[in-house]
Amino acid sequence: MYKYKQTTDVEIGDLVVWTDISKYHGTLTKDKVYQVTNHPDQNTLNVINDKGNKNSYGKGFGFKVLQTKPASEAVVGDYMYRISSGPLAFSQRSVTKITKIGTKDLYYTSTRSVWHHEVIVIAQAEPEVKYPLFM
DSSP states (O other): OBOBOSOOOOOTTOEEEESOOTTTBTTBOTTOEEEEEEEEETTEEEEEOTTSOEEEEETTSOEEEBOEEOGGGOOTTOEEEEOSOOOGGGOTTOEEEOOEEOSSEEESSSSOEEEGGGEEEEOBSSOOOOOOSOO
């Protein structure tokens, strides 16, 4: 689904997912995407949790850092994380798949899109390639 960086070094603004939430059950969801809001020390990350609160979480519990790319380099099949407010179909701090590329916007349905500055694009693990059935 997603492509990950081969690092545990994290910067403010990075997107992360926790693979072990045993200590954080009830405030984090396994494999859900969270944006790092602060990085106070080498062992701690701050994110907005499932309850809408900014909390600190230890890096000692398994997490991965997502590989992102500029919106201008997005391809159909990449995922995007919304940093702006939006409708329930694609609300703030949620992830959806890109279905179509516009000049300055990315579509998540056939008629609904977001501007490049409203999202962070997550690189997909295996790009979708569409080949003609007959050559």
